[in-house]
Amino acid sequence: MLFSSCEDVTYQLDNEFDPENLNLNPPTIFFHPSQFESIKVGNSNTLELYCYDVQNAAGAHLQIEFDAEIISIDTVLHGEFFKNGVNSPILFTDQEDGFLNVYLFLQPTIGTSDASGTMSMAKLIFTVQDEGLAPIRYTSRTTIRDKSNNSIQLNQYGEALINAVY
């Protein structure tokens, strides 16, 4: 053992889904994945709405703009972020003319009144209706608030792109 050499570690933190590799400046929100290379018309997939290093959030209004001629949003599910450890968050949505509004509220408990970190806030299950490039982005009306209803500063809003094909 004295004469044999132990291996030195070499590593690359280059996972494409690592928020550190997405050129984001936290705190921010983004889509995961940020790109769908080719989804056939008629197929469905899941897009997650992520927050990145957001601190002390108690609720959120996420307004998402999308091309309603190419994709339709079928279902919206809550993610892990606004769970208080026991209860799921309060979630309600509405969509109209290519805009989806997602409202999320953390249900406070004695021990938990807000959430922090990098996690999925909600999941969108969408179906491709027609071929074409469909960008999806957060609008400026998107906001995240703390338990005192103060808006939390977000440095960036991520974008996603869906390439729908036949």
Add this chain to the structure above:
Amino acid sequence: MYYFSKTYTPFRIYLTIALLSFIVNEHVFSAEKIDWKDKALQTGNRLAVLDFSAKGISDPMRDILTEQFRQNIKKLKIYEVLDASMTNQVEIFYPGEKIYGECKSKGCILELGRLLKVNYVVAGTIIEKDKEYFVNGKMYSMDLEQEVQGFSIENVSEIDSIRLEMKKLSYNVSGLEVPDTISIEASSEVLSYVTKVKEQEKMPWIRLPKISKKVRSLMYSTVVPGAGQVYSKRAYTGLGFFGAEIIIGSLALLAHSNYQKSWGGFQETYKSYQIEDDPGKLIQLRPDIVRYANDTKKHNDFLKGLRILGASIWSINMLHAYIVAPDDIFVNTGNLGNFSDAESKSKLTTWDILSGFGLRGLIIRPVFKGSSLSSYSPYTDAGLLITTPIGLYFGSVFTSLTYEMSNYSFTSSGFEDQVEGSSQTTALNFDLTNKIPFGGNSIKKYAFLGRSNYSDGTGYLIGGDLVYNISTFPLSFALSSRANMVNTQSLGSTMWVSLGVNVGIKIP
């Protein structure tokens, strides 16, 4: 040409020596209280002729002259002379002798005589200078424990003449008159030596080459550290080397275990990172990977340091084994002033200035921590200690100035937090060897008290060292303890106690 002190019988020699001793040193006489008549009756006549030391002549020639001298005395049948094989089967390294196998001091010769259980020992030196031969020798009585005869032959120009003179010498040593018709036989010993060499040359493939004791000692220490020293009758030094390698090996095992743990953690988390597609989990894995990688590197670096240290000590052990191993030939270190060419040293040299300074590498690990560090695990760290001869005696305690640099590092159980830094200590080193009898002078005992500067604070350092110095090499091994009492920004007021080992050299 040839001088001999006296040609008396052993009994008359005793009488002469006793009288001389009385004149020169009354104390000797009173202490011995020898009953001369009884002593003479009790004294045996076993005599050993030690191999003569040689300078300027070949070893075979030295052996032949010694053996011829031995045989001549034997033929005269005054003494029961030990054969060369019996005489040479005992080798000792006597304190004060510079080279293993050399036995020139009175103490060593008497010790050898005791081991050989003889009554008399003859030892001497044969020197060739400018084609002239000189023989000096002494005969010691084991019963009297002192020299009873001295003899010398000077300025003999031919080898046959020296053989003749040494034959005469054997008569004198035996207390007999030298016959007028004395002559020397043909050089049968030389012939037999040559024949023996030729016989060996005939069948070189049958016999393994004779390995000298030095090479054998080197080989032993190459395989097992310290084994060569044990072979060379330096058991403590050998055990020191062996112990040092065991300690280093144990530390290496510990470090390797830590490395394996970190490496396992790294591989697991890195693999998870590579296949994970959840950004939330990826962002959590990232710092774990960095932490495991740093931890792995730290342990590996420590292992590399231990490897260098271990290899260095191993190399020193090999060199030391070669140096202290018994030599197959006796080497004359020149105790004869006539041939000494030592130059007098009147100037102060760089060596003189550096003498007394020492450097020690330190490996240390906290074993006890204060409350603010209770949730942290310690690492094994390295340090450096510079000892100086600058100091003062307080009674029998020499207090010297010392400088120590060492690292310290702790990590929380989950690797979330790390505390690391280095300390620099200027300290007083108290040599308590004379005050603490444990271990005698071979183990030096030091107490250590100093003021430390830590990476983000200050403190005090108290400690102690048990240092084992290798007598024939300026190398030392030590066990160290240190108590750090610190006041730093990151830790507040706290303390930790460390134990460690160090290996050092000291400029003699």
